[in-house]
Amino acid sequence: PIWYAIIPIQAGDKDIVKWQQFMDSAKQQRVIPILRLATEGDYFITSVWRKPKYEDVIDFANFLDSLNWPTKNRYVVVFNEVNRGDEWGGSANPAEYAELLSFAVTIFKSKNQDFFIINAGLDNAAPREGTKYMNQYDYIQAMNEAVPGIFNQIDGWSSHSYPNPGFSQAPNALSRMGVGSFAHEKQLVKTLSSKDLPVFITET
Numbered sequence: 001p002i003w004y005a006i007i008p009i010q011a012g013d014k015d016i017v018k019w020q021q022f023m024d025s026a027k028q029q030r031v032i033p034i035l036r037l038a039t040e041g042d043y044f045i046t047s048v049w050r051k052p053k054y055e056d057v058i059d060f061a062n063f064l065d066s067l068n069w070p071t072k073n074r075y076v077v078v079f080n081e082v083n084r085g086d087e088w089g090g091s092a093n094p095a096e097y098a099e100l101l102s103f104a105v106t107i108f109k110s111k112n113q114d115f116f117i118i119n120a121g122l123d124n125a126a127p128r129e130g131t132k133y134m135n136q137y138d139y140i141q142a143m144n145e146a147v148p149g150i151f152n153q154i155d156g157w158s159s160h161s162y163p164n165p166g167f168s169q170a171p172n173a174l175s176r177m178g179v180g181s182f183a184h185e186k187q188l189v190k191t192l193s194s195k196d197l198p199v200f201i202t203e204t
Contacts, residue, residue: 006034006077006202011056014063027070034118034200035064036077042089051089051096052079057104065111073116077158077202078104081123083139084132091131094139095146105153119151121158121202124181125165137176137188144192151193159185160203179204 005026009019026033037060039050057078064076081087082097101119108115122136134142143150159182163169174180182199190196 002030002032004032004034004075004200006036006200008036008038008080009060009064010038010040011052011059012040014059016063016066019063020067023067023070032071032073032075033069034075034077034202036202037079039079045090048086048090049080049088052100054100054103057100057107061104061107061111061115064108064115069114072114074112074114075116075118075156075200076104076108077118077120077200079120081126081160082120083122083126083134083136092134092139093131094134094142098143098147098150101143102147102150102153116155117153118156118158118200118202119154121160122185124160124162124177124185136181136185140185140188140192149193151189151197152195154197157182157186157189157197157199158202159199161201162204 023033039052039056042048042050064074078101083092085092088097105117108117122139124136126133126135128135128138161179161182163173163179164177169178171179174183176184182201186197186199
């Protein structure tokens with residue numbers, strides 16, 4: 001069998017020997033790696049993750065392009081649950097993320113067209129609470145309003161299809177907040193783009 005595995009890589013963790021050994025091991029073990037970009041806890045506000053900068057994206061692209069990947073597609077997820085303020089420097093901002101995601105597509109593809117760029121999976125249970133939390137469907141709409149056609153730029157869709165609310169739901173439930181949320185996300189994104197994006201359930 002062939003397995004997919006999603007592995008976070010933090011901005012301060014660019015040890016080329018370690019990561020090349022990981023890629024080599026993935027090839028031997030028939031594992032397809034999906035690398036999820038991450039920053040680190042904010043130095044001054046320890047309850048949140050540092051908001052990524054454009055320089056972070058450039059550094060990640062340079063580093064990941066220097067590795068020998070085990071597969072033709074180089075799967076990269078651009079950060080995590082950005083509709084939560086604590087994952088985006090304290091304040092969720094779909095326009096900022098859409099612009100950064102578009103920049104990431106351009107930078108990674110300029111290094112190698114084999115980079116397969118995937119959005120940040122969103123928190124499917126996030127309520128509407130100002131910029132502390134944004135409902136994922138509102139967030140998706142706002143991303144496209146800020147950067148029209150943003151979902152035409154990416155290659156795949158990441159979904160965090162948890163059984164919510166309360167991490168408790170029947171496995172066949174297809175509600176907008178649950179294990180079937182990926183289907184609702186996919187349908188919304190399809191109406192905002194000309195692509196039928198493949199879905200990667202990267203947390204559940």
